[in-house]
Amino acid sequence: MLETILQDRFAVTAVILFGIGFMNLMLQQDLLKKVVGFNIMDSAVFLLLASLGYIEGHTAPIVEEGAVNASLYINPIPSGLVLTGIVVSVSITAFSLALIQRIYRRYGTIQLRELLEKAKKEED
Amino acid sequence: MSNGPEKQDWRTRLVSWVDGDREPKDQSLFVMEQRHRRRFLPTEEEHERREKTRLHRFFNWYPVAAVFIALTLVTVLLGTVLQMPLFGQESNPINNEVAEHYLEHGEEDTGSSNAVTAMILSYRGFDTLGESCVLFLAVTSVMMLLLKDGEDEDGKLARRSAREADQEEHGDIILKRTAWVLTPFIFLFAIYVLLNGETSPGGGFSGGTILGAGLILFSSAFGQRNVRVIMDRKTYSFIRTFGLMLYALLYGAYIFFGANGLPNYLAGMALLIDLAVGLVVACTIYGFYALFSTGEI
Amino acid sequence: MIVLEYILLISVVVCAVAAPLCKRPLVMVIVYMAFSLMMAVLWSLLQSPDLAMTEAAVGAGITSILFFLTLKKIHALKGTKDE
Numbered sequence: 001m002l003e004t005i006l007q008d009r010f011a012v013t014a015v016i017l018f019g020i021g022f023m024n025l026m027l028q029q030d031l032l033k034k035v036v037g038f039n040i041m042d043s044a045v046f047l048l049l050a051s052l053g054y055i056e057g058h059t060a061p062i063v064e065e066g067a068v069n070a071s072l073y074i075n076p077i078p079s080g081l082v083l084t085g086i087v088v089s090v091s092i093t094a095f096s097l098a099l100i101q102r103i104y105r106r107y108g109t110i111q112l113r114e115l116l117e118k119a120k121k122e123e124d
Numbered sequence: 125m126s127n128g129p130e131k132q133d134w135r136t137r138l139v140s141w142v143d144g145d146r147e148p149k150d151q152s153l154f155v156m157e158q159r160h161r162r163r164f165l166p167t168e169e170e171h172e173r174r175e176k177t178r179l180h181r182f183f184n185w186y187p188v189a190a191v192f193i194a195l196t197l198v199t200v201l202l203g204t205v206l207q208m209p210l211f212g213q214e215s216n217p218i219n220n221e222v223a224e225h226y227l228e229h230g231e232e233d234t235g236s237s238n239a240v241t242a243m244i245l246s247y248r249g250f251d252t253l254g255e256s257c258v259l260f261l262a263v264t265s266v267m268m269l270l271l272k273d274g275e276d277e278d279g280k281l282a283r284r285s286a287r288e289a290d291q292e293e294h295g296d297i298i299l300k301r302t303a304w305v306l307t308p309f310i311f312l313f314a315i316y317v318l319l320n321g322e323t324s325p326g327g328g329f330s331g332g333t334i335l336g337a338g339l340i341l342f343s344s345a346f347g348q349r350n351v352r353v354i355m356d357r358k359t360y361s362f363i364r365t366f367g368l369m370l371y372a373l374l375y376g377a378y379i380f381f382g383a384n385g386l387p388n389y390l391a392g393m394a395l396l397i398d399l400a401v402g403l404v405v406a407c408t409i410y411g412f413y414a415l416f417s418t419g420e421i
Numbered sequence: 422m423i424v425l426e427y428i429l430l431i432s433v434v435v436c437a438v439a440a441p442l443c444k445r446p447l448v449m450v451i452v453y454m455a456f457s458l459m460m461a462v463l464w465s466l467l468q469s470p471d472l473a474m475t476e477a478a479v480g481a482g483i484t485s486i487l488f489f490l491t492l493k494k495i496h497a498l499k500g501t502k503d504e
Contacts, residue, residue, distance in 0.1 A: 004206055010467075011205040013430045017437050019198035024441045026190035032491070033441040036453050039484065040437045043460055048205075050467050055219065056212035060468045061239035062324065063231055070224040071214070076239035077223055079469045083244065084255045086472065087329050087405060090479050091262030094412040097491045098269040101416075104495040113183065120175055240471050317474065325470035333478040340486060409483055416490040 010051030017044035031100050031110040035093060042089040046082045053078035236322035236394050244327065245397045249375045252328075256401060259408040260368055266412060272419040303345030310338035318402045319395070328398045332405025339410040348418060351410075357421045360407065367403035374400060426466055433459050446497045450488040457481045 005012050017040055024037025053075035061076040104110055107118050209216040226247060230239045234246040244252050314335035321327025343351045355363070374397050414421045436456040443449040457480025465473035492498050 001206075004210075008205060008208070008211045009426070009430055010211055011208060012202065013434060015198060015201045015205050016434055018201065019194055020434070020437045022194045022197060023191070026194060027187055028441055030446075032446055032488070032497075033449065036441055036449060039453070040440070040456070043456070043480075046472075047460070047463070050464065050469055050472060051211060052216070052218050053223075053469075054212050054467045055214050055216075058214075058468065060325065060470050061227060063227060063237045063239060065237075070227040073227050073239065074468045075219050075223040076226055076243050078218070079240045079472055080243040080248065082469070083240065083329050083471055083475060084252065086475050086479055087333065088255060088258055090333075090483055091259055091408065091412075093484055094266055094416075094487055095262055095269075097416070097487050098266045101491055101494050102269050110495060113179075116179065120179075124171075238471075240469075326474060327471065330471055330474040330478065333475055333483065337478050337482045340483070412483070412487060413490070416487055416494070 010054075011048055014044045014048035014051070017041075017047065029112045031103070031112065031115075035096050035100070038096070039089065039093060042085070042092075046085055046089075049078045049085075050082050234394050238322055238324065238327065240325075241321045241327040241398065242394070244329075245394050245401070246378070249378065249397070252401060253371060253375060256368055256371055256404045259404055260364065263364065263408050263411045263415075266415050270415045270419050299345050303341050307338060307342050307345075310334065310341065314338055314406075318399065321398045322394060328401025329405055331398075332402040333409060335402065335406035336409025336413075339406065340413045343410070343413065344417070348414065351414075355410075360411065360421050363403055364407040364411070367400050367407065371397060371400035371404065422466070426463075429459050429463050429466070433463065446492050447489075450485055450492065453488070454481050454485045457484065 021037045021039075021041030021044060024040065025034055028034050028037060055074050058072060058074045061073040061079065063073065100110055103115065107115055109115055109118070209218075226243055227239050230242040231237050234242040236242040236246070314331050314337075316331075317324075317326035317334055318328065318331030321331065339351065374393060378393055378397070411421060433456060436452055436459065440449050440452040440456060443452060457476060460480060461473045461477040464470075464476055489498075
């Protein structure tokens with residue numbers, strides 16, 4: 001068991017990070033902290049994906065002249081997927097931060113509990 | 125002639141029925157049973173108190189449920205992960221013939237020896253096209269949320285220039301000097317990464333983000349007015365759209381000319397596609413900064 | 422190398438736990454920045470230099486700048502209260 005965990009260290013770390021991020025997303029009252037939790041979840045998913053493509057002892061997938069042999073390099077597919085994912089995660093972060101700014105401008109707070117109370121009051 | 129108004133009437137009735145009016149004028153297609161609504165308005169305090177208890181109860185139970193769900197999720201995921209093939213073995217099912225093909229034929233197929241760039245820009249270019257659209261839309265939606273509007277143009281300009289002059293005068297000297305030294309190197313590195321994405325690590329996404337970061341450093345040190353000299357809002361929108369269009373066009377041509385059995389004269393196309401992606405990404409990132417810091421580009 | 426991996430993995434988890442627990446939002450963003458930097462080193466340990474470069478520029482640079490600007494806008498930094 002312990003050996004499996006040590007061998008799968010990246011995947012296990014990714015799951016732990018995912019759990020931490022998820023807890024933050026659910027439990028924090030501060031919207032900014034929710035966004036940080038969301039980003040941590042992002043990183044966890046990327047870590048899991050990238051660790052799947054890694055092969056012990058192989059190098060980065062930049063094919064050298066005269067060494068066209070797939071058994072020298074790691075798997076390029078997860079890297080490519082994660083690369084697009086990282087850039088998208090920035091835009092998601094920017095969008096949610098913009099939403100937070102608008103919420104602050106409207107309600108004057110970003111604490112979820114106060115926010116809900118204020119919104120309720122305004123609704124009535 | 126005489127049934128004109130009647131027809132009209134019929135049509136309006138139908139329309140009002142479709143629109144969800146409860147009572148069509150006289151002929152009742154659907155007449156909801158009209159019942160006097162029970163007057164049940166609790167007093168203001170009572171209402172507030174009830175709302176408070178409801179919120180209170182919600183916030184009492186919410187953490188317990190959240191922790192429970194999170195722990196269950198982590199347990200299930202951990203179990204799954206430990207059942208997965210071991211980390212770093214060559215015989216893992218993910219290392220199948222697709223990756224092998226990308227690595228072994230990537231260079232002749234796409235003219236790019238960096239397999240990741242080859243994959244992003246050529247083999248899975250539609251993926252990247254969709255992703256560029258995501259970036260484009262992200263900037264657009266952030267613009268919708270943060271762009272300032274509803275002011276007269278003159279006052280805005282005057283205030284903007286006054287504010288920027290002020291900012292320039294009282295700018296941080298450490299930031300200014302450091303930026304003065306660092307900016308050229310950052311731009312140089314960004315362009316290197318952008319143009320050499322095929323032979324070394326990097327490519328459109330990395331180069332674009334570094335370029336955007338350099339623009340941000342420049343803009344925050346020397347004021348946004350100096351960036352506006354080379355890139356005002358019109359140019360910005362133009363570059364942003366141009367990058368995406370260029371990408372779509374080039375990739376369309378790429379597919380049209382028969383992606384894999386690529387004629388030789390098209391081998392340099394990956395570089396141009398790379399450049400288009402870099403433009404889109406850099407514009408996206410600088411746009412975020414500009415919109416967040418001053419609310420305008 | 423493997424020792425470095427363990428150190429980085431553990432400190433990534435520590436940073437992820439610590440970041441949202443910080444009282445001051447500024448400290449939270451800085452800890453998150455450290456988290457991103459360590460992720461960048463991890464990518465390069467996983468032999469993905471493309472990812473490492475992008476993450477270093479994005480995570481430590483751009484995301485943090487966006488967070489800082491947001492903090493300024495919502496008056497959560499010291500000295501931005503009366504604007």
